[in-house]
Amino acid sequence: MSGRVIGPDDPRYADFTTGVNQRYTAKPASVHLPRSTEEVASAVSGARGRLAIRSGGHCFEDFVHHEGVDEILDLSGLSEVDHAHGLYSVGAGARLQDVYERLYRGWGVTIPGGICYSVGAGGHVTGGGYGLLSRRDGLTVDHLHGVEVVLADGRTIVATRDSSGPEADLFWAHTGGGGGSFGVVTRFLFRAPLVRPPSEVLVAALSVPWADLDERRFARLLGGYARWHHEHRAPDSPGAALSSLLMLNHRCNGTVGLVAQIDADVSGSDRVLNEFLSHVLGDLATTGFARAGEFGPMPGLAPPRRLPWLQATRLLGTNTPVLTDPTLRAEHKSAYVRSTLPESQLRTAYEYLTRVDVTNPETMLVAFSYGGAISAVDPAATAVAQRDSTFKLLYQAFWSTVDADSANIGWVRDFYRAMYAEAGGVPVPGEVADGCYINYPDADLSDPDWNASGVPWHDLYFKDNYARLQRTKAHWDPGDVFRHRQSVRPA
Ligand SMILES: Cc1cc2nc3c(=O)[nH]c(=O)nc-3n(C[C@H](O)[C@H](O)[C@H](O)COP(=O)(O)OP(=O)(O)OC[C@H]3O[C@@H](n4cnc5c(N)ncnc54)[C@H](O)[C@@H]3O)c2cc1C
Missing domain, CATH: 3.30.43.10 (Uridine Diphospho-n-acetylenolpyruvylglucosamine Reductase, domain 2)
Structure with missing residues (x-):
């Protein structure tokens, strides 16, 4: 060394x-x-x-x-992406965009992972990993075949989908149990045939000026997004080829943004995309995409454009001002949603996104498509327990100076607590909500001041799968060598 x-x-x-x-x-x-x-x-x-x-x-x-x-x-030095003996091997330190480039250019395949180019495979895959292909192809871990892991005692083991006994548990724990709990993953193995991405996609990126949104129209926009996802949640729905992000920036930003992508190879894809856009936007006036939320300006994508898949992936993955700003400070909270949203939540979202004391244009609520192929997998088959959600919500703020910490963190906390007020301030699994995403971790879930639900943080992330994660931890890392604030505790 x-x-x-x-x-x-x-x-x-x-x-x-x-x-x-x-x-x-x-x-x-x-x-x-x-x-x-x-x-x-x-x-x-x-x-x-x-x-x-x-x-x-x-x-x-x-x-x-x-x-x-x-x-x-x-x-980060273990970033090789390779293919041999029917397996694709992805080094844990590889960044997502490099994984997509190598897998696609080399063998015409991909994994249905996240959008941002620089996210590391090591944390991403162990937490589940979803992105714009997930409604079509499932989660990244649905395609995982094995993991090479260095254990607490220094031994190296390859645990796979075909393993049995404690090794089967070790593999399973890496299909959504989160990073930093069981050992050091050095590489991930994916078995052929791996996902073939669409050769081309239709991409639309639109802005709606806040000036056109009153409370009724806002509720129609977010409610329409939720309703479309509920109606098109089935794995065999024609809408399963479509994924989108609705970026509800605070009103002081000036606009909200909607990005949608659909597999252009599917017959009728332009019709499905247009129906989606009109279902969500109704008669709202839209403009070509100006900077909104997580993305920089993307002119030329209104009306939708047909793009080669890898080029669209590059465009969406790299056009993220929040990652190129080296002063970035941030706060995030998440919630899975399994139905349409009740009026009370639509009202609360409007209230917080229009609060007059907020002046940071990078405060937002983002909705990400879920459902489709993700819901074809049993909740216990991988460590990702939330399989019937139709979209996710991400509450977040970005800013750049320490003196703005408390105002921004406070806004995200208060907004979240108000949205889930009836359940103790967190999205307790029930008819509407289904807990939180481990790859969007939130330390407040362990704090009784912010989680008064009586449902512990681990049940919000893992639900019934936590018991098996704990048994796995007790077997492979009983001394709790690999730990952090919300790592799996030994049984
Ligand atoms: C801008 C941005 C965009 C994102 N977009 C998406 C998205 O589209 N879809 C999505 O699903 N998620 C998304 N995420 C969340 C992302 O998946 C998680 O933050 C992920 O955990 C990051 O992995 P990392 O390796 O970059 O992080 P790190 O900070 O390096 O690690 C995260 C956690 O994993 C552990 N870990 C890291 N490497 C290993 C390893 N080799 N073995 C064992 N444990 C390890 C760490 O100890 C830590 O607990 C996004 C995050 C950001 C910041």
């Missing part, structure tokens, strides 16, 4: 010890930069103190970049 363990004197130290979210910084004695599984194993065996695993550094919470961390193991 000579030259591949750095300390505070190294010029690269700050880069490896700060999260994408600049609220989170660690001060470890050393950062390990392994280039092979053997080097990962020797770093784990020789660790002196608390070790944190990092792949892309995008964690919404301080699970990696935390003051209590003594050593960081950074996997």
